[in-house]
Amino acid sequence: MDSIIFDLDGTIWDPIDIVLSAWNGVIRKSNQINRELTRKDFEGTMGLQMDEISRRFFPALNDQERQKIIKDCCEVEHSFIEKNGGVLFPNVENVLKELSQKYKLYIVSNCQDGYIEAFYKFHRFDQYFLDFENPGRTGLSKGENINLIIQRNNLSNPVYVGDTKGDLEAARFANIPFIYAEYGFGQVSQYDIKIESFEELLRVF
Incomplete structure (x- = not known):
């Protein structure tokens, strides 16, 4: 083995509370949405791409309205993450530091463009990773982005x-072994x- 590619949410950190605060701040200013989101809402969408998340969260809006609210939410979210970060899982930095001395480390996440950069900016973890990819930049599926990396x-x-069924499917698509982070948000029955x-x-390593 020469390298480790990581999912981000539910694998390296838990960003839900800070993301929830950002999104609900935007939603409160909208007269098109009549309820705020909950942590359970976000937990149920981990691993999905933003278009599917927007359809689940805002089913009453048309595509143009959804795109506008998502754009606004993501812009505020990036600002919040850059200033506050998220909740790292225990001992993440020490583990990354040690692993990076032996292996090449990468991130592939189903997030929007700018999200991983915001994660890097607050936690200063770009020193451990050599490259990253996401559908916000490429428009590709997670499996395709893994192949791109x-x-x-x-x-x-x-x-x-990774921690979700989608992560398993992406690894299988790329024909590489899958390590299941059971402590994360998803439930996965198959893994290596x-x-x-x-x-x-x-x-493990």
Whole structure:
């Protein structure tokens, strides 16, 4: 194995509370939406792309209205994350620091453009990762973005670490091993390796 590709939400950190605060701040100013979002709402959409999330959250809006509210939410969200960060899972930085000395590390997340950059800016984790990708930049599925990272960086034997069924499917699409982060947001019944904490990666590798 020469490299590890990570999912972000539910694998490296829990950003839901700060994202929820950002989105509800925007929603309160809208006369088209009559209820605020909850943590449970977000937990149920982890791993989905933004278009599907918007349809679940705002089914009464048309496509143009959804795109506008999502754009506004994401802009505020990025600002909040840059200033406040999210809740890292225990010992994440120490684990990344150690792993980065032995392996090439990457991130592929189903997020919007600018999200990973905001994560990097607050937590200063760009020093551990060599590249990243997301559908906000490419318009591709997670599996296709994993393949893009593999091709762009000439990886020969990578693995993918994630916490949702979508992560499993993306790893299978890319034909690479899947490590299931059981402590995250999703429920996955098939995997190559299961970890119960981020720290367990040091045992696996």
